[in-house]
Amino acid sequence: xxxxDTIAKHLIHTYPADFVRFALQRDDLEVxxxxxxxxxxxxxxxxxxxxxxxxGDGEEALVHHEFQTTDSSPPMPRRMAGYVGRGIEQYGLPxxxxxxxxxxxxxxRDPGHYLQERHGFRVLVQYQVIRLxxxxxxxxxxxxxxxxxxxxxxxxxxxxxxxxxxxRRCVQATEAVVVAEAVKIxxxxxxxxxxxxxxxxxxxxxxxxxxxxxxxxxxxxSFAQYIIEQGMEQGxxxxxxxxxxxxxxxxxxxxxxxxxxxxLADRIAAIDDVPHLKQLHRAAIQMPTLEAFRHLLDxxx
Numbered sequence: 001x002x003x004x005d006t007i008a009k010h011l012i013h014t015y016p017a018d019f020v021r022f023a024l025q026r027d028d029l030e031v032x033x034x035x036x037x038x039x040x041x042x043x044x045x046x047x048x049x050x051x052x053x054x055x056g057d058g059e060e061a062l063v064h065h066e067f068q069t070t071d072s073s074p075p076m077p078r079r080m081a082g083y084v085g086r087g088i089e090q091y092g093l094p095x096x097x098x099x100x101x102x103x104x105x106x107x108x109r110d111p112g113h114y115l116q117e118r119h120g121f122r123v124l125v126q127y128q129v130i131r132l133x134x135x136x137x138x139x140x141x142x143x144x145x146x147x148x149x150x151x152x153x154x155x156x157x158x159x160x161x162x163x164x165x166x167x168r169r170c171v172q173a174t175e176a177v178v179v180a181e182a183v184k185i186x187x188x189x190x191x192x193x194x195x196x197x198x199x200x201x202x203x204x205x206x207x208x209x210x211x212x213x214x215x216x217x218x219x220x221x222s223f224a225q226y227i228i229e230q231g232m233e234q235g236x237x238x239x240x241x242x243x244x245x246x247x248x249x250x251x252x253x254x255x256x257x258x259x260x261x262x263x264l265a266d267r268i269a270a271i272d273d274v275p276h277l278k279q280l281h282r283a284a285i286q287m288p289t290l291e292a293f294r295h296l297l298d299x300x301x
Contacts, residue, residue: 008067029056077111111129141170
């Protein structure tokens with residue numbers, strides 16, 4: 001969903017050093033520049049973030065981040081091969097690419113590379129895949145850089161802790177971080193928005209209100225207007241999405257005996273685009289076999 005990608009991009013441009021150090025797992029670097037990706041050579045293929053850094057040995061490199069809430073179409077390996085190729089062509093610097101999947105169902109089949117071995121030619125482009133749902137959220141709260149705290153609610157919560165308690169812990173940890181008050185409020189605003197990928201708006205607002213933070217976020221955060229709009233529009237969209245998802249699975253269950261544990265159910269659940277889901281609902285009614293429906297999903301990806 002584009003709005004969550006936009007918030008993630010805002011956070012990485014605000015706290016670039018935090019993201020680069022996290023991605024490269026090293027502290028000996030300096031952020032030199034955030035590169036505008038709207039230049040003519042890449043204007044139809046904009047990257048989410050391109051950051052020029054100087055490493056401890058004096059070498060410069062480019063660190064490229066892509067944020068994804070769903071599986072990519074065209075497939076992510078193909079997209080990343082294009083991004084890396086264009087970046088190397090334009091800048092002539094070492095290129096480090098990272099894809100960050102924000103939702104648990106997204107990116108499960110991303111191999112982290114593009115490989116072509118045809119007609120005697122071999123092309124290999126590798127990139128790093130980070131699935132937030134596979135990271136230890138508590139470790140992020142304990143050790144992670146402040147700029148990544150808004151993503152903690154999307155990470156793996158500690159055993160025995162329910163979802164609502166985990167979200168509350170993430171809010172409290174962000175509130176306790178030692179940064180300027182304006183920075184803290186913006187981090188909490190980003191957390192409030194990104195949490196919407198896993199939590200209902202009522203739950204998020206309730207926890208923030210209980211912690212006495214909602215008014216400050218709405219009054220002072222740069223995300224305030226977006227939160228207002230999201231509360232008005234996102235709930236409607238998400239409700240329509242959930243009902244359409246349920247309708248697709250119900251049709252496939254009645255017609256072909258599809259279970260909720262079937263891999264196709266996970267693939268369908270990763271789709272956010274409501275018009276696309278409505279098309280799939282019609283296809284589920286019309287397709288002669290489950291295999292034919294699977295081929296349709298493969299073609300979309």
